[in-house]
Amino acid sequence: MQNMLSAQQAEQREFWRQLCPGMSIEGDAFAAPAAVGDPADLVPILNREGYIQVADALPEARIAPIRHAVSTLFQCGIPLPFAFVYDEMWLAFQSLSRFLSTALGEDYRALPDFWVWHVKPNEDSAGWGPHRDRVQPTIYDDNSPQTLTVWLPFTDATPLNGCMYVLPAHRDPRFIERRWDGEGNNVVYNPQDIRALPATAGSLLAWNQAVLHWGGRGSRLGAAPRISAAFEFQRGDCAPFNQPLLDPYRMPTFAERLGLIGKQALQYRHMYPLTDDVAAVATSLYQRFMPGVSLSI
Incomplete structure (x- = not known):
């Protein structure tokens, strides 16, 4: 698919507002808490299985605009991480603070690591x-996590459009070997x-970053694409696993978002x-809006 985005367009708020009029940039919306029940009930499951899954964490009214925006970017040939120019994507992950602060501590931080997927329901598409998200040690002796990946589906994720698969931690010899x-x-x-792990739209999935996992292959028998996004987080009392660490409660500015998207x-x-033109856009955004951050490019 041909890239339809220039660096000049990427830096213009009005371009993004016209592309997805239902989305906001630096608006005044707040992150309403996700419906995750008592987060303390999820911690023992997370430590044994290596992952948790909660249905209906986010309501349809909050995920529908994101789903439409990602579909629009996909149709326009714009790299999907640019969905993070919009407030709604950040708010979706901020709404999980009760779970994340329980699993990672009140001073948890967001890592500068996120992605967005649009997996078509055909045999040529897959997650x-x-x-494993990280192969260096990221869990304690009791398997409580130092880092977590949070994955949100904005459409139903099924075996026919690439739902997630995991090897549960307690079935994985690597968790016994600790390597x-x-x-x-x-x-x-x-x-x-x-x-x-088939999941309905609006579900919450999270796993420690030692867990072996993958996205399945699509099928022409699937009813719709799998649209989803992931963001990574870590404990605040651990050394950074990537930089810069982000305050998960603060909405990045538009310029900061551009730098972070270029980094992704x-x-x-x-x-x-990356094609040469996409690499040029990403490099320009990264260099202009994330000065002083070390990244091997």
Whole structure:
């Protein structure tokens, strides 16, 4: 798909407002708490299984505009992380603060690591293959996390459009060995241990970053694309796993968002190789709006 975005367009608020009139940039909306029940009930599950799943965490009224915006970017050939120019994407993750502060501590921080997916329901489309988000140690002896990945589906995620799959922590020999890198670290030796995680739109999924997981392949039998986004977080009392750490309660400025989006395109190009024009836009945004941040590009 051809990129339809120039660096000059990317820096214009009016371009983004006209593209998705139902979305806001630096507006006055606030993050209404997500419906996650008692977060303390999720912690033992997270520590044993390595992940949690909560249905209906976000209402349809809050996810529908995001779903439409991501679809619009996809149709226009604009890299999907640009959905984070809009307040609504940040607010969706900010609404999870009760769960995140319980799992990671009150002073938790957001990592500068996020992504957005649009997986079409056909055999040519798939989520990211089997991987662990970090292979250095990120959990304590009781498997409580130092870092978490939070994944939000904005459409129903099914086995026919690439839902998530995990190898639960208590079924993974690596959690016994306490080593998550090296040869074979993404191999499942007993396929019956794999757990499919179909999820309705608005669900909350989160996993510690040692968990082996992946997105499935789409199918022409699927009814709709899988549209989703992920954001990473860490405990505030740990050394940064990436920089700059972000205050999860503060909405980044428009300029800061552009710098962060450029960073995502550059640091994840091993997953999504960049064309020369997309790389030029991402590099320009990164260099102009995130000065002084070290990134190998």
